[in-house]
Amino acid sequence: MFKALEKLLMPLADKLGKNKLLIAIRDGFLISTPLIIVGSIFILIANFPIPGWSEFWAKIFGEGWESYLSTVSRATFDIVSLLTVVGVGFAYAREIGADRIQGAVVALVSFVIIMPTSIPYVGEDGPSTLSGISFDFVGTKGIFLAMFIGILSVKIFHMVYKRGWTIKLPKGVPPAVFDSFAALIPSAIVMFFFFLIGIIFKLTPFESAHNFIYTVLQAPLMGVGNSLGAQIIYTFLNSLFWFFGINGPAVTNSVFSPIFRTLSIENLAAFEAGKTLPHIYTGQFVDFFQTFGGGGSTLSLVILMITICKSQRIKQLGKLSIVPGIFGINEPIIFGLPIVLNPVLIIPFVLVPIMNTILAGIAFETGLFPYTNGVNLPWSTPPIFSGYLVTGSFVAAIFQVVLIILGCLVYYPFIKILDKQYLKDESSQITEDELEDISFDDLSSL
Amino acid sequence: MTYRRCNECSSSNLYEGICKLNVLMVFDQVQAGMGGKENPNLPLGGKKGPIGSVTMLEPYLAELDENVIACFYCGDGYFKNHQDEVTNKMIGMIKKFNPDVVICGPAYNYKGYAYMCAIVADAVQTQTDIPAIAAMSAENEETISAYKEKICIVKMPKKGGTGLSNALRNICLFAKKMANHEDLSEIKKIYCF
Numbered sequence: 001m002f003k004a005l006e007k008l009l010m011p012l013a014d015k016l017g018k019n020k021l022l023i024a025i026r027d028g029f030l031i032s033t034p035l036i037i038v039g040s041i042f043i044l045i046a047n048f049p050i051p052g053w054s055e056f057w058a059k060i061f062g063e064g065w066e067s068y069l070s071t072v073s074r075a076t077f078d079i080v081s082l083l084t085v086v087g088v089g090f091a092y093a094r095e096i097g098a099d100r101i102q103g104a105v106v107a108l109v110s111f112v113i114i115m116p117t118s119i120p121y122v123g124e125d126g127p128s129t130l131s132g133i134s135f136d137f138v139g140t141k142g143i144f145l146a147m148f149i150g151i152l153s154v155k156i157f158h159m160v161y162k163r164g165w166t167i168k169l170p171k172g173v174p175p176a177v178f179d180s181f182a183a184l185i186p187s188a189i190v191m192f193f194f195f196l197i198g199i200i201f202k203l204t205p206f207e208s209a210h211n212f213i214y215t216v217l218q219a220p221l222m223g224v225g226n227s228l229g230a231q232i233i234y235t236f237l238n239s240l241f242w243f244f245g246i247n248g249p250a251v252t253n254s255v256f257s258p259i260f261r262t263l264s265i266e267n268l269a270a271f272e273a274g275k276t277l278p279h280i281y282t283g284q285f286v287d288f289f290q291t292f293g294g295g296g297s298t299l300s301l302v303i304l305m306i307t308i309c310k311s312q313r314i315k316q317l318g319k320l321s322i323v324p325g326i327f328g329i330n331e332p333i334i335f336g337l338p339i340v341l342n343p344v345l346i347i348p349f350v351l352v353p354i355m356n357t358i359l360a361g362i363a364f365e366t367g368l369f370p371y372t373n374g375v376n377l378p379w380s381t382p383p384i385f386s387g388y389l390v391t392g393s394f395v396a397a398i399f400q401v402v403l404i405i406l407g408c409l410v411y412y413p414f415i416k417i418l419d420k421q422y423l424k425d426e427s428s429q430i431t432e433d434e435l436e437d438i439s440f441d442d443l444s445s446l
Numbered sequence: 447m448t449y450r451r452c453n454e455c456s457s458s459n460l461y462e463g464i465c466k467l468n469v470l471m472v473f474d475q476v477q478a479g480m481g482g483k484e485n486p487n488l489p490l491g492g493k494k495g496p497i498g499s500v501t502m503l504e505p506y507l508a509e510l511d512e513n514v515i516a517c518f519y520c521g522d523g524y525f526k527n528h529q530d531e532v533t534n535k536m537i538g539m540i541k542k543f544n545p546d547v548v549i550c551g552p553a554y555n556y557k558g559y560a561y562m563c564a565i566v567a568d569a570v571q572t573q574t575d576i577p578a579i580a581a582m583s584a585e586n587e588e589t590i591s592a593y594k595e596k597i598c599i600v601k602m603p604k605k606g607g608t609g610l611s612n613a614l615r616n617i618c619l620f621a622k623k624m625a626n627h628e629d630l631s632e633i634k635k636i637y638c639f
Contacts, residue, residue, distance in 0.1 A: 006611060013608045245502075247606025313479060313497060320481040329482065331605075336479030341502040341611060425495055438492030438516060440535045 002343065006244050013246045020095040022254035025147050028088030029257060032076075033376075035083065036265075039076030040376040042069045043272050047373070049392025073272060077265050078135050081142030085111040088150025098158035102183040106190050110153040111146060113191060114198035114209045137210050140265045144218040145210055147258060153190050160186040218262070225259030226281045228361040235290050235357050239350040242295045245340040249295065260286055268374030277371040280364045284372035287379045288386040289360035292404050294330030296339065296349035297356055299383070300407030302330075304415050305337075311422035314415070327380040337418075344421075348414045352407045359403060369393040466513040467625050470545035472536070472566050473498055474559035477552065478519035486523025486558070490532045492539065493517050499552070502610075506618040516543050522558030525565075533569050541574055547625035549617060551581030555604035560586035564593040571597055577624040581617045583607065584639075594639045598624070601639060 016022055046066040047054075057065050076083070089107025093100045115137045118129040160166075166182040197209060206212040224230055234256050241248030264283040271277060293299025302325045305318025314337070321332045339345050364371060372390045381389070383404065387397040475481045475488040479498035496504070496514040507514065518536055525532050540548060548570050550563035563580035570578035580597055582589065583604040590599055600620050602613035616637045623630060 010608050017608065244608075245603070245606070245610030246608050250606055317479045317481075320485060324482055324484060332476060332479070332482040332485075335476050335502075335605075336481075336498045338479070338499045338502050340499075341505075341614075438494060438518070438539065440490055440492065440539060 005240075009241060009244060009246070013241060013251045016251045016254050017246075019254070020092070021151055024088055024092035024095050024151060025258060026250075026254045027091040027094075028084060028147070028150060029261060031087035031090065032080065032083035035076045036080065037376050037378060039073045040268055040374070042072040043268060044373075044375045044389065045069060046073075047271060049388070070272065074135075077139070077268060079138045080140060080265055081138045081146040082108065082111070084143055085146035085150045088147050089154050092151050092154045093158070096154070096158055098154055098161065099179060099183060102179070102187070103154040103157060106157050106183075106187050107150045107153045109187075110190055110194040111142075111149045113194045114149070114201065115142075116208045116210070137208075140262050140269065141214050141218070142210055143258065143262050143265075144221070145213040148213065149194070153194065156190045156193060157183075157186045160189050165189075222259055222263055222279075225256065226263055226279050228281070228358065230256075231281050231285070231290070231357050231361065232354055234286070235353040236350060239296050239346075239353055242334065243340065243342075243346045243349065257283075264372070264374045264376060266374070267372060268376070271373040271375070277373060280361065280371055282372045282374060283376070284374065284386075284390040285360065285364070287377070288372075288381070288383070288390055289400070289403070290357050291353045292328075292356075292383050292400065292407070293325035294328050295334070295353075296330070297352040297404075297407050298330045298333055298339070298349075299325045300352060300404050301345075301348070301411045301415060302333065303404070304408055304411055305333075308412070309415060309419040311419050311426060313422055313426065314419055326382045328382075329380070342418075344414055344417050348407075348411045352410050355406065355410065356403050359406070360399070363399055369396040369399065464511055466511050467547065467622060468515045468543075468545040469507070469512045469621060470540060470543055470548045471496075471500060471514055471517045472548065472550040472563065473517055473519040474525075474553070474556060474562065475519065475521045476556065476559070478517065480519060481521075486521045488519065488521030489524050490518070490520040490528075490535060492519065503614050503618060506615045510618050510622045512618060512622060515545055520562065522556065522562060525562045526558060529565065533565060536566055537569055537573050540570060540576060545576060547621045548576055548578035549581070549621050550578060551600070552602050552614065552617065553580070553582040553586070554602065555583045555585035557586055557589075560589050564589045564597065564599070567597045568593060577627075579617070579620055579624060581613070590639045598630070598634060599639045600637050 046069040054066065061068075085107045086104045090100050090104035092098075093103025112133070115133065117131055117133060119132050119134050120127065120129050122128075161182070165185050167184055169178055169181055201207070201209045201212060204212065206215065234252055237252050238248035241251055260281070260283040263279040263281065267277045267279050267282050267284075291297040293302060302318050302321045305314050306322060309315055309318065317333060317336055321330065321336075324330070324332060334340055337345070339349055363369065370391050370393055373392065375390055377386055377389060383400040384397045387400040388394060390396075475485050476483070477499040478488075480488055494516050497517045497519075500507075500514050500517065518539065520532055520536075548567065550567045553560040553563045560580075560582040563582060567578040567580040570576055578597065579600055580593070581600040581602050583602055584590070585604050593599065598620065600613070600617050602617070603609045620630075620633065620637055623633065
């Protein structure tokens with residue numbers, strides 16, 4: 001059965017893992033991730049979930065102190081589409097071997113070319129327009145379009161470049177000058193292309209490419225991603241891939257992460273504006289309610305390894321794995337216990353994250369605690385802290401503990417099987433030659 | 447487990463009527479199940495019997511009648527700082543255990559571990575009559591280009607990459623052929639760097 005399953009999963013993982021478009025999108029996002037984390041920490045400080053927080057600081061810094069902090073969040077997640085188009089353009093250029101920085105900037109320029117830049121407003125003299133870039137188009141609503149343009153613009157750019165439609169300067173010209181002239185014609189063609197596309201969209205009822213992609217693609221996809229069903233499929237695949245030694249999230253995130261990320265940022269925007277939080281199944285749901293201690297929610301497993309297992313090997317590995325586990329790292333047990341290709345542990349390894357997903361989904365749906373505020377904490381933030389910080393509710397922190405305990409119950413029978421097996425290995429060796437450890441000190445004379 | 451002497455090959459590997467090959471594994475801290483990257487200074491040690499990631503190899507070891515008699519382990523950081531001492535001690539102990547083959551790996555894309563695998567496999571090959579192989583992923587370019595002519599380095603995916611179970615099977619298969627002194631020139635082209 002495992003063989004048949006692997007035959008099915010391997011090509012899928014290979015295709016997704018080696019697809020240059022998906023790699024570019026995944027890595028393109030990674031470029032902006034640190035900036036988004038810093039930006040959301042500023043929002044968290046401005047809106048810290050403690051009653052009287054805002055009033056306390058207002059006494060020191062004066063009313064409206066939060067608005068100072070919003071300059072940083074505005075410069076990061078309010079322009080997340082600009083960061084995305086640059087990141088994806090850069091990563092895709094790297095993947096196909098094009099000039100990276102030229103790729104990144106030509107993507108950025110293309111994105112702005114097709115963006116509506118006259119903003120309607122009603123002033124004292126009646127309705128009018130002003131020229132400018134609207135946060136509406138460069139915030140979350142433009143993410144999917146940014147990904148498209150990041151890819152498409154670089155693709156065209158590189159195609160033209162490869163055909164040799166470039167201005168060639170004589171030898172001896174400095175490389176920087178040479179490169180910038182070489183990029184001239186390809187850039188011109190890309191810019192003209194998006195100029196035409198922009199005009200075409202203006203003539204449609206959608207009025208802009210932004211509107212079009214948002215309506216026909218981004219909103220429906222986010223609707224699908226923002227569901228319990230999608231989350232269950234996502235977490236199931238993650239665990240299953242890991243069992244075969246394949247980094248599950250690296251495969252699945254290439255499809256899911258743009259959706260989760262957009263949902264998170266929309267929640268964050270609502271959080272900052274003090275509006276009702278719109279979505280449940282955000283990136284924070286995935287990071288802080290689906291698994292604890294890494295893929296397979298192995299923090300529960302590590303706790304059992306320390307507390308109830310008798311095999312010295314398991315106990316010792318448990319002790320070494322608990323601290324990394326609290327911070328969401330489980331490499332020592334993935335390979336050392338191991339979990340990879342271990343038919344005993346695959347069952348709880350798949351089941352526990354699905355159980356967490358369903359129970360957390362129900363808890364959010366029934367309003368046991370508030371939705372996640374979209375604050376992009378590092379995924380390594382330990383449970384309890386993470387639950388509190390992303391919801392502002394102690395109930396969520398306690399709920400995380402409950403999930404970890406329930407995870408222990410599911411893992412219990414399976415780690416017991418493994419414990420007995422290892423214990424048998426260990427004791428049989430002791431009867432054979434008293435000592436299991438090999439002493440290298442015997443060889444000190446060597 | 448009790449082993450008896452095999453009449454056909456005169457090794458003492460006969461177990462339940464089957465003559466098994468004795469395999470000795472060389473692990474880093476992660477594969478030994480003794481911690482992660484935060485524990486690189488794990489000193490040299492060993493266990494008589496299978497530990498850590500041997501479980502992953504078990505189906506293929508069983509299929510090919512191979513049996514892990516001992517696992518040596520050493521943190522990659524400790525190895526780096528005590529390279530000669532650790533290598534010498536390992537060689538001494540390998541001579542004592544006298545396995546049919548030594549497998550250094552699987553090292554994935556762990557750079558320090560891959561380096562240790564290459565050094566130890568090379569030392570075993572040159573200083574004993576026991577065959578040794580290493581296994582690592584293509585990311586360890588420096589180690590591979592320095593050692594691929596001297597030792598057999600079986601290809602395998604990086605950590606989290608695809609094709610792990612195939613690679614583990616290749617490692618076991620290659621180890622067996624090597625222990626049996628079969629002609630390796632053909633399969634080396636396919637399985638090794």
